[in-house]
Amino acid sequence: MKKKKKIHKDKKGREFIKESYFVGGKMKFRRIYVIDDIPADEFYEKNATDLDFYMNGDYHLMSSENESNNHDTLQNDIESEPYDNENLKDLPF
Numbered sequence: 001m002k003k004k005k006k007i008h009k010d011k012k013g014r015e016f017i018k019e020s021y022f023v024g025g026k027m028k029f030r031r032i033y034v035i036d037d038i039p040a041d042e043f044y045e046k047n048a049t050d051l052d053f054y055m056n057g058d059y060h061l062m063s064s065e066n067e068s069n070n071h072d073t074l075q076n077d078i079e080s081e082p083y084d085n086e087n088l089k090d091l092p093f
Contacts, residue, residue: 007034 005017016031017039035043044052045061053062 007037 007015008018009015010031014033015035016033019030019032020027021030022028033040038046048061050062053059
């Protein structure tokens with residue numbers, strides 16, 4: 001079972017997780033700031049829009065054009081299905 005890391009607070013009240021690593025045989029610590037118990041980078045990737053990614057220069061995180069075009073082609077396929085003549089006979093006009 002994985003142990004949940006303790007969340008600390010700095011002087012400004014921001015929450016962070018302490019992560020340790022070794023450099024030259026000495027232990028160092030880095031702060032990973034969290035929002036709603038999720039690291040800030042993951043929170044940004046999950047909740048930001050394409051406009052946010054564009055404004056911050058994170059083009060690799062933007063949804064590709066192929067994904068957005070797939071939605072359009074799916075909608076066109078639904079609209080292009082032929083109508084039933086039987087349903088048209090029931091119309092009063």
